[in-house]
Amino acid sequence: xxxxxxxxxxxxxxxxxxxxxxxxxxxxxxxxxxxxxxxxxxxxxxxxxxxxxxxxxxxxxxxxxxxxxxxxxxxxxxxxxxxxxxxxxxxxxxxxxxxxxxxxxxxxxxxxxxx
Amino acid sequence: xxxxxxxxxxxxxxxxxxxxxxxxxxxxxxxxxxxxxxxxxxxxxxxxxxxxxxxxxxxxxxxxxxxxxxxxxxxxxxxxxxxxxxxxxxxxxxxxxxxxxxxxxxxxxxxxxxxxx
Numbered sequence: 416x417x418x419x420x421x422x423x424x425x426x427x428x429x430x431x432x433x434x435x436x437x438x439x440x441x442x443x444x445x446x447x448x449x450x451x452x453x454x455x456x457x458x459x460x461x462x463x464x465x466x467x468x469x470x471x472x473x474x475x476x477x478x479x480x481x482x483x484x485x486x487x488x489x490x491x492x493x494x495x496x497x498x499x500x501x502x503x504x505x506x507x508x509x510x511x512x513x514x515x516x517x518x519x520x521x522x523x524x525x526x527x528x529x530x
Numbered sequence: 531x532x533x534x535x536x537x538x539x540x541x542x543x544x545x546x547x548x549x550x551x552x553x554x555x556x557x558x559x560x561x562x563x564x565x566x567x568x569x570x571x572x573x574x575x576x577x578x579x580x581x582x583x584x585x586x587x588x589x590x591x592x593x594x595x596x597x598x599x600x601x602x603x604x605x606x607x608x609x610x611x612x613x614x615x616x617x618x619x620x621x622x623x624x625x626x627x628x629x630x631x632x633x634x635x636x637x638x639x640x641x642x643x644x645x646x647x
Contacts, residue, residue: 457639
């Protein structure tokens with residue numbers, strides 16, 4: 416069964432460093448998403464992406480964040496200058512399309528630890 | 531903006547018992563979807579069940595069923611014959627009916643469900 420994959424499973428970085436979190440969505444899916452879950456808190460929507468551009472973004476997704484689909488398979492989230500409060504689980508999701516109901520399939524997450 | 535509230539941070543029941551997890555939400559939308567996601571210790575988010583707001587009939591998936599009360603903005607999850615594998619965080623989530631953009635899900639804070647042997 417096809418699934419969303421994410422690498423790495425755990426990333427440790429120093430404050431101020433740039434990190435790139437990688438996701439491989441399900442191959443025939445068209446919409447891609449990033450969510451964040453700070454430890455012990457709820458999952459929060461960051462951004463959705465379709466047709467090589469951002470479709471929707473939350474207020475959390477400020478200028479330090481960017482997303483990209485550099486090739487036909489990867490979908491990345493870049494955090495330019497990490498802060499301590501960026502420590503969280505980051506989940507990637509994909510869906511076949513955004514119009515009408517389409518289930519969002521989640522990846523296993525990347526745990527980001529900023530020291 | 532939408533909000534989702536789960537008032538039970540943690541619940542514990544014996545195996546084979548029935549348990550109900552509560553969720554309320556607030557929205558000005560008329561058409562939307564509601565979901566329950568399960569997050570086991572592996573942290574993977576797994577869709578348990580969904581409900582379309584325009585459908586009056588409550589959704590069911592095997593041992594999982596919902597009680598959807600649109601006027602009260604309430605969406606509870608009932609798990610029958612609970613099993614040890616049901617131990618997980620359960621998140622209630624809302625998605626407004628897509629109007630052209632790929633809207634994200636709005637999640638509640640979750641309920642940690644523990645099934646005791």
